[in-house]
Amino acid sequence: MSLQEQTLRERRPWYRTVPDPMVLIFLILVATYVLTFFIPAGEFERVVRDGRTAVVPGSFHYLGDVAAIHPFDVFVAIPKGLISASQYLFIVFIAGGLFHILQKSGALENAIGVAVRRVGVARRNLIITVGTFIYGFFGVAVGFENNIALVPIAVLIASAVGCSSLVGTAMAVGGIGVGFALSPINPYTVGVAQGIAELPTFSGAWLRTLMVITSLALLSLYICKRVTRMDFEESPHAEALSKHLDEYRMERRDWLTLLVFVGGLVAMLFGVFTAGWYINEIAGIFLLLAIVIGAINGLSANGIVKQMMEGASGVTAGALVIGVAASIQVILEQAQIIDTIVNALSGLIEGIPIMFSAIMASVVQGVINLFVPSGSGQALVTMPILVPVADLVGMSRQLMITAFQVGDGLTNLIVPTSGGTLAMLALGRVSYAQWLKAIMPFMALVYLLCWGGLVVGHLAGY
Known part of the structure; x- marks a missing residue:
């Protein structure tokens, strides 16, 4: 190797030498397969109460008749994972098509260009901060996966103020993730967990409200x-402004396009809150919006299909990562070791001083989240175990639920089994390796902040 080649290699950013996300997740899949030979199969007994399946505390037992997983099943798990995660794949493809049509119409770009011009690029930090808190509010009030399609808007805002798509993705994914993780009114985690713990729904909101506001402020800073100064290689498909800010104007067609788009989002939220809509119904709304917006902007049926295909092709790699990540869950379920892992981790909390047991509980929940990525599913599996543990060690049930929320929610930002996060990264055109490089230092800071909040909560009798 010549001196010049060696110098260029040394200068390459570390994330450029990290294997592709597909390779990383496949290595995790292989490691999970290896674990099945060392972790015995086991399960808790479950009962159905009020239409929900709950774990019976103290009912864990080992299973002795589970067949070993054949090495070929590791490869079979990938198509099974693609099938199990199909709803995430489809919403990424459809949302990618929708925003491609929106971008081609120019309405969204014109609106952002006009808005940024009026506020002033010089106030970039103000725009980033307000944007982060707005996305945080969506995470608090709407949920996590329900906000997937809003990521490209943040990327365009970042482009308007001269920043990379990484900055926009951090605003959107970080804001939504932190808002969802620490939401005082999260029905998927807090609502389910407090129901199991027999506490009033959304009680004890003051601590979670304080934590989410301070965490969003930390994320904005x-x-x-840091993120605005990071070296980042843009994807060739990244959303970006195509004109100078002074050239942007809003025409009648732009207003009509945005009215339809916002109306669709309002209809989506109405369905989420009143009819229990989730990924499939949201994807259906996005598909309808793409057709209507395409027609408003003079596209023929063939033109709409063509632009939908172009938009979907730009997010294919990120969408497929979601399916490969889901294969990890397939192996865990096939080996029947999830309950064994949960039982072992929950035992780590006992025997620790109360002040630190809440912190340990959040760490345990974070690890469990790698294996049980669903917030409500994790609450149903772990809360029947950890609520009695909290009673035994003298910790309040309210504090245990907040510790569960911190551990479950924040790790959604980094675990490769979080389909919603991978879907958002795909729409932001940011690779998983690039995302880890950007977000990991913040994760350390926000965990320290939240652990301090748990200690304060214990000292305040929360």
């Missing part, structure tokens, strides 16, 4: 001071 982190993005402004």
Whole structure:
């Protein structure tokens, strides 16, 4: 190797030498397969109460008749994972098509260009901070996966103020993730967990509200001071402004396009809150919006299909990562070792001083989240175990639920089994390796902040 080649290699960013996300997740899949030979199969007894399946505390037992997984099943798990995660794949493809049509119409770009011009690029940090808190509010009030399609808007805003798509993705994914993780009114985690713990729904909101506001403020500062200065290689498909800010104007067709788009989002939220809509119904709304917006902007049926295909092709790699990540869950379920892992981890909390047992509980929940990525599913599996543990060690049930929320929610930002996060990264055109490089220092800071909040909550009698 010549001196020049060696110098170029040394200068390459570390994330450029990290294997492709597909390779990383496949290595995790292989490691999971290896674990099945060392972790015995086991399960808890479950009962159905009020239409929900709950774990019976103290009912864990080992299973002795589970067949070993054949090495070929590791490869079979990938198509099974693609099938199990199909709803995430489809919403990424459809949302990618929708935003491609929106971008081609120019309405969204014109609106963002006009808005940023009026506020002023010089106030970039203010725009980033307000944007982060707005996305945080969506995470608090709407949920996590329900906000997938809003990521490209943040990327365009970042482009308008001269920042990379990584900054926009951090605003959107980080804001939504933190808002969802620490939401005082999260029905998927807090609502389910408090129901199991027999506490009033959304009680004890003051601590979670304090934690989510301070964490979003920390995220805003982190993005402004660090992420905006990071070297980042843009994807050739990244959303970006195509004109100078002074050239942007809003025409009648632009207003009509945005009215339809916002109306669709309102209809989506109405369905989420009143009819229990989730990924499939949201994807259906996005598909309808793509057709209507395409027609408003003079596209023929063939033109709409063509632009939908172009948009979907740009997010194919990110969408497929979601399916490969889901294969990890397939192996865990086939080996029947999830309950064994949960039982072992929950035992780590006992025997620790109360002040630190809440912190340990959040760590345990974070590890469990790798194996049980669903927030409500994790609450149903772990809360029947950890609520009695909290009673035994003298910790309040309210504090245990907040510790569960911190551990479950925040790790959604980094675990490769979180389909919603991978879907958002795909729409932001940011690879998983690039995302880890950007977000990991913030994760350390926000965990320290939240652990301090748990200690304060214990000292305040929360």
